[in-house]
Structures are given as C-alpha cells and as structure tokens.
Amino acid sequence: MEGKEMKKIAMYWGAGCGGCDVSLLSLHEKILDLLEEAEIVFWPCAMDFKYEDLEKMKDGSIDIAFYNGAIRTEENEEIAKLLRKKSKILVAYGSCATEGCVIGLANLYSREEIFDTVYLKNETTKNEDGIIPSSNDLHLPEFLPHLKTLEQVVKVDAFIPGCPPPKPVLENALEALLQGKTEFGKSVALCDECPRKDSKPEKIEINKFYRWHEKEDNGDCFLAQGIICMGPATRAGCEAECISANIPCTGCMGAVPKVREQGISMLSALASILGDMDEEKEKEIIESLQDVVGTFYKYATAKLLPEGRLKDES
Amino acid sequence: MKVSIDPITRLEGHGKIDIFLDDKGNVDRAYMQVPELRGFEMFCVGRKAEDMPIITARICGVCPEAHHMAAAKALDMAFHAEPPEPAKKLRELLYNAYIFYDHCLHLYYLGGIDVLLGDVSKEQRNIVGLIKKFGVEIGKEVIKHRRYAMEIIKMLGGREIHPVSAIPGGVSKGLNEEERREVESKAKECIEFAKKSMEIFKKVFESKRWNELLGLDSLQTYYMGLVDSNNYVNYYDGDIRIVAPDGKEVAKIKPEKILNYIEEHVEKWSYVKFPYLKEIGWKGLVDGKESGVYRVGSLARLNVADGMNSKEAMKEFEEFRKEGIVHETFAYYHARLIEMLNAAERMHALALDDQITSDDLCTMPAEAGEGIGVVEAARGVLIHHYELDEKGLVKKANMIVATTNNNAAINMSVANAARKVIKGGNVNDILLNKIESAFRCYDPCLACASHALGSTPMIANIYWKGKLYKRLEKNV
Numbered sequence A: 001m002e003g004k005e006m007k008k009i010a011m012y013w014g015a016g017c018g019g020c021d022v023s024l025l026s027l028h029e030k031i032l033d034l035l036e037e038a039e040i041v042f043w044p045c046a047m048d049f050k051y052e053d054l055e056k057m058k059d060g061s062i063d064i065a066f067y068n069g070a071i072r073t074e075e076n077e078e079i080a081k082l083l084r085k086k087s088k089i090l091v092a093y094g095s096c097a098t099e100g101c102v103i104g105l106a107n108l109y110s111r112e113e114i115f116d117t118v119y120l121k122n123e124t125t126k127n128e129d130g131i132i133p134s135s136n137d138l139h140l141p142e143f144l145p146h147l148k149t150l151e152q153v154v155k156v157d158a159f160i161p162g163c164p165p166p167k168p169v170l171e172n173a174l175e176a177l178l179q180g181k182t183e184f185g186k187s188v189a190l191c192d193e194c195p196r197k198d199s200k201p202e203k204i205e206i207n208k209f210y211r212w213h214e215k216e217d218n219g220d221c222f223l224a225q226g227i228i229c230m231g232p233a234t235r236a237g238c239e240a241e242c243i244s245a246n247i248p249c250t251g252c253m254g255a256v257p258k259v260r261e262q263g264i265s266m267l268s269a270l271a272s273i274l275g276d277m278d279e280e281k282e283k284e285i286i287e288s289l290q291d292v293v294g295t296f297y298k299y300a301t302a303k304l305l306p307e308g309r310l311k312d313e314s
Numbered sequence B: 001m002k003v004s005i006d007p008i009t010r011l012e013g014h015g016k017i018d019i020f021l022d023d024k025g026n027v028d029r030a031y032m033q034v035p036e037l038r039g040f041e042m043f044c045v046g047r048k049a050e051d052m053p054i055i056t057a058r059i060c061g062v063c064p065e066a067h068h069m070a071a072a073k074a075l076d077m078a079f080h081a082e083p084p085e086p087a088k089k090l091r092e093l094l095y096n097a098y099i100f101y102d103h104c105l106h107l108y109y110l111g112g113i114d115v116l117l118g119d120v121s122k123e124q125r126n127i128v129g130l131i132k133k134f135g136v137e138i139g140k141e142v143i144k145h146r147r148y149a150m151e152i153i154k155m156l157g158g159r160e161i162h163p164v165s166a167i168p169g170g171v172s173k174g175l176n177e178e179e180r181r182e183v184e185s186k187a188k189e190c191i192e193f194a195k196k197s198m199e200i201f202k203k204v205f206e207s208k209r210w211n212e213l214l215g216l217d218s219l220q221t222y223y224m225g226l227v228d229s230n231n232y233v234n235y236y237d238g239d240i241r242i243v244a245p246d247g248k249e250v251a252k253i254k255p256e257k258i259l260n261y262i263e264e265h266v267e268k269w270s271y272v273k274f275p276y277l278k279e280i281g282w283k284g285l286v287d288g289k290e291s292g293v294y295r296v297g298s299l300a301r302l303n304v305a306d307g308m309n310s311k312e313a314m315k316e317f318e319e320f321r322k323e324g325i326v327h328e329t330f331a332y333y334h335a336r337l338i339e340m341l342n343a344a345e346r347m348h349a350l351a352l353d354d355q356i357t358s359d360d361l362c363t364m365p366a367e368a369g370e371g372i373g374v375v376e377a378a379r380g381v382l383i384h385h386y387e388l389d390e391k392g393l394v395k396k397a398n399m400i401v402a403t404t405n406n407n408a409a410i411n412m413s414v415a416n417a418a419r420k421v422i423k424g425g426n427v428n429d430i431l432l433n434k435i436e437s438a439f440r441c442y443d444p445c446l447a448c449a450s451h452a453l454g455s456t457p458m459i460a461n462i463y464w465k466g467k468l469y470k471r472l473e474k475n476v
Helices: A019-025 A030-037 A051-056 A074-086 A095-099 A102-108 A111-120 A167-178 A262-274 A279-287 A292-296 B049-059 B064-078 B085-108 B112-117 B127-134 B136-157 B177-205 B208-216 B255-260 B298-304 B311-320 B331-351 B407-421 B429-440
Strands: A007-013 A038-042 A062-068 A071-073 A087-093 A143-148 A158-160 B002-006 B016-021 B027-033 B037-039 B222-227 B239-243 B249-253 B262-265 B274-277 B370-377 B380-388 B394-400 B459-464 B467-472
Touching: A007 A019, A007 A074, A019 A062, A019 A167, A030 A038, A030 A167, A030 B136, A038 A062, A051 A074, A062 A074, A062 A095, A071 A074, A074 A087, A074 A143, A087 A095, A087 A167, A095 A102, A095 A158, A102 A143, A102 A292, A102 B037, A102 B049, A111 A143, A158 A167, A262 A292, B002 B429, B016 B429, B027 B407, B049 B064, B049 B380, B049 B394, B064 B085, B064 B136, B064 B370, B064 B380, B085 B112, B085 B136, B085 B177, B085 B331, B112 B127, B112 B177, B112 B208, B112 B429, B127 B136, B136 B177, B177 B208, B177 B311, B177 B331, B208 B407, B208 B429, B222 B298, B222 B370, B222 B380, B239 B255, B239 B298, B249 B255, B255 B370, B255 B380, B274 B407, B298 B331, B311 B331, B407 B429
Parallel strands: A007 A038, A007 A062, A062 A087, A087 A158, B002 B467, B016 B459
Antiparallel strands: A071 A143, B002 B016, B002 B459, B016 B027, B222 B239, B239 B249, B262 B274, B370 B380, B380 B394, B459 B467
C-alpha cells in the first residue's frame, strides 16, 4: 500500500438484473483486499454518488470502469458514453454487457410488440384507455428499438464473461486489470473442467434429443444421455457449477475465445458426435431440437442480431 | 419547481424521484419513476418451460432465488408434478438462506445505512462508512455471515447467484450428511449474528432520531402475505392472507386464486404498473380503507400473520405486534430483523430434519398445462404465471413482482416524506437523502419491477413554476 497510488474504479449497471453488482460484493472478504488497492468513485447500487458527480470528473480520470447490463434505453446509452469519456479502461462486465444475455432475446420482437404485450394484452392489467407510458412533465428515457451490447455503442477494452462472472473468473480478471492487462481467462471449452468429462462420448446413437426434465439423470455426460449441454461450445472458467448441481450447461460464459458464434460451434459439435445418418432420422432428430434460438443463443442473441430481426418487416 | 434525484442509489435497479414544489416552495406532488423495462413477458414466449427457472432468475440478480422458485412452483403445477416432501424441504432450506442474505444485504449495505449512520454526508453513506463508524470487526462479521448463507445456496443450488437446482417436480441435487452438518453449523452461527444485528439496530430504535424517522411516513393500507396452516409467516409456501388497515382478515386464499383478487393500473409517467385490490378498486395514490392500495414485504408479512414458526423470532414478533397492526413505513426495518432471525432459525431446523438428506428428489413431469407459482420474495409477494402448449413450450407468461405490488405505496411514502422534509424551497443533500430513505424502507428492487422492459439507479428533479429548478443529484 505504501507509496502506491490507489486505482480509481467505477461500477455502473445498464439494463441488467443487478447480479453483476452482487457478484462484486460476493468476493466476500476479498472485497476488503480490493479496497486496499482501489477506491470506488461511482457505484449507484452501493454508494450515493449521482450522475452529476460523474459528469464533474475529469476525462480519463477513472482508471477502470466496469459497465454491467446491456443498453436498452437512451439513458443506458448516455451513461455508457459518459463512462467511456471518463475512463482509461472500460470493461464490459458480465454477459449482458458482453453479448446481451437472456434479455437480448427481446431482439426477436419489435418494441411495439413488447409494449402491447406488457401494457395492453396483459391479463391482470386494467387499461381501458390504452395508456402506453411515455413522457409528460416527468421525463422517461426512450426505450430503444432493440437491445445493444456495450461494444455496439462504445469502444470496449476488456470483457469479463459469465452471468454473472463466476468467482474464479472475476478474481482472475480483477488481478489482471489492476496490473493493466486487458486479456485474461481460459481459452478452452467447459468440457475441459467438467466433473462428467470421462463419460463424454465420441459418438452417440440416439433417435431424438431429450429435454432435461424428461429423463432421469444417470450421472453421465449429458450429451451421452441425449440431452443438450452447451459445454463443448462454452468458455471454461466457472468450474462447471451448474453441472455440479446436475443441470446441463446453458452457455452463460459465451463462446470459447476466437470462436465467433457459440450456436454454430455447438451445432457443429453435435453434428460431429451424431455422425452420419439417413435423411429421415436426421429430420427426426432436428425436429426434436425445440426452441433453437433459445437453446443455442440463450445469452448471445443481441450479439448475433444487433439490429433485431426487424429488417424484413420494415 | 421540480426537484429530481437521479439516479436514486443504494437499491437494486434504476429509479428516479421527481418532486414538484408549489409557489411557496413547499411540496405539491412527488413521484418515484422507474425508467426501465426489459420485456420478459414477451421473450419468454416460445422458450422451453424448464428454462423458465433459469431465464427468469435473470429478472433480478439480487433475488434470483425468488424468481427461480416462483417459476419452479408454477411448473410443478403446470406439469402436474407435486414435488416429494424432501424436495420441498430442500427448496425451503435454500429459500431461507436467501431471505437471510438478502435481508443482511439490505440492513448493512443498502437501506440500513440510513438507520445506522443517520444524517451524514454522501461520501460516508455506504458500507465503507459503516465500517469506519462501527469498526472493521463488524464489517467482517457482516461479510462472513452473508457468505455463509450464499455458500448454502451454492451447495444446494449449484451457484451463489442464479441457482439452477429447482426443476419442474422437485430439485436436481440433494444434501449428503457432510453437507448437512455444514449447513447446521453455519445456520447456528447465523442465528447468533441475527441476534447481534437485532441488538445493534435496537439501540437506534430506542433513540429520538428513530421517532423522527417513524414520523416521516405512515400509511393505512391493506397488507398481503403468505402464511402457513398456523397463520405464521412463511416465505416459500402457504396461503395468501389479506388484511384490512384495521387488521381484520379480508381474504385467505390458495395462491393460484390470487389473480382473481388483483388488477394493475397503468400511469403514463411510469413503466411500472400499479396493482390494487380489485374488489376495493383503484382510487389513486391514497391510503385508507376505501383505497385498493396494499403493501407487501416484511412489514406486511408480519401484519398479516399471527406469529413466526421459530422460537426466538416468535418472541420478537410478540413484542413488535403488541399494539396490533403497525403502519409506520420505517417499521419495515424492524420486521426485516425479525425475519432475518426467523430465516436463520428455520435453516437450522431444516438442517436437523430427518428427510433433508433423502434422495427422493423429484416427481417426473406429466402432461403440460397452466401453472401459477407464488413465493414471498424478500420484498414481498411474487407471482409467476405460465401457460404451456402440448410440447411444454411457453405460450403465455406473466410475472407480478414484489416491488410492483408496492409501487403505489412507495410513491405515497416518497411524497409524504418530501412534504415533511422540504419547506420553502430549501433543499440539500441530507434532506434529499431523507426522502430517498422513505423508499429504501421497502427495499425496492427496481430490477424486478422493470422486468417488463429494462433497469438502473434513481434521480430527482425539482420543478418550480413549470421549470426545472434543481436536479437532485443531491449537491444542490
């Protein structure tokens, strides 16, 4: 500590769930170590500094700014730009900021469809005048036509994957970032650290894929049981937490580095273990894959569809 | 003139307070807005039913366990798969660990700062300031016991945040004897920590400052919460009980009937809707017997119940309720402390339950239909409702979250506190924080409330004579 300059850090949430903020608090005792090296200058979840305080800071005066959550409203976008200006290193923290997370699935629909579902067609809502929230003398920030990742709005220097970043991933990332490094983390697939990896099959013989609640789990690799597990296409680092609780990986850590698309990478892994088959069987198996987007792009739809699916309709 | 606090801070999610002053600089109206929305009801459609406990946990990273369980319970019903008793107990154990850590978070990191530190400057109003005042040892105790509860959640649910083990018909993971012993010993320490927390806060409750805080806001509303067969507080399961402002029971119903009792009102200035009791009706932002506004959360749970299911918490309950129904908004803190103690005691009791290490964990799902799941999130009644198609894909999804249930009351409390605090256009950071402290009583989760569209912190603008007079970033 002596003579060492304290790093200034900031944490902000865009459209997200707050789990990223909780993950930082859930370093538990280690947060006290972090506070010996760094001073937190802005963190709305836990501290009372306001936007005005952030605006007053000098450009580039924050050493590391973490942005968690996606960009869903004009306010999210404004703060992302403001933080970019005020910071030396801007980090996309967690799945929403990095690739849109589950809320990116909203890009499959238009803004109007969302408003209709939430405010007009909703069963418990009594709204005979058809009011849709908008500004009057109280300003509401605009709900953007589609959800964006942080990188789709400003330049991003580093990415911490995960929903939220699992503890080992976060600890490793913070250590690297405090030393000024912007690349960190594992570059292999989750299967590498999976407790069930010994039963991972080269080839499987199945007639359909099972949903994981349809079959009793026998403790083997989920793929060997004909259940989709995103492990082969997902970046390692979480120590296979979900699989340790007997639930297949759903892919929240995103693609393995240098692989652009998690979904395509998973489909090719499946093709390889299924091997050759006749056309009819192939059709049957493909049909048993329900909700393809929600399964293979559960966390990455916004990255894949930055403009939504709306183009064909406009 | 309008004063804005933007963003409001030390809470989960985005929000903003706008206060309108009259010509004399006194408060005319005040609102808390949630400028976010994310559209879960829309994009859950077409997803696989078994993904709901995982996807909807992402409505909120502070109370993912609540959404995870509400979704799983709705799917138990939708798939006609009643979980075996041991599975229910494992879920309840995880759930009480969640109530414990969530209350701990609010009492020491978020709203509780207003109670423990009082009127200090904004640089000090946070956990670091708390450690400076109460000493690093207390800080470490807080961190350790919150960690214990989260470790129990990870043990049962796979992960500390966004657990995965609740599945249609039960749970995917049980407890072995070694794990059970660990839960037992951690729960025991959590009981002691909860008692200590009660002592720390009770010192404030005996002070003059506390009377001032209690005087900031009191609302004569209806209350709603889950109770067990003894009419004791239960977070995971039970019937929904609704009581009138005078404490009389107006309804006690099976959770799946709840949608017959409430409706949601839409206002142009808020993305978050305003639920109210259908039979009483929406009369605007007013309290009293004629207004359908109701409150949920710890205060409401203790007001609808006849007691607690554990010994020490029961003693505290009797003291808390000795004069009947409690309407002061700051009493939410006292209720939260009693529940924290209760959750720790309940964890301990469940760790000693004969069935807790059973491997009878799941009932296989049958044909898919419709399901409603209700739990008590830390901040109140949470409802998930799904309709599935024959393939078990989601056809329709609706969630009514705890903070939304409190939306009308929160707006009234903020306005009441503002009226008491702002006089003659005199506004400063400390006064504005007093106004914020009124909404913090509810431990609002605006991430949850904005699940429909999006989520972040709060702001306050002060408008006077039709113009923006001061923007409440508290440095006025």
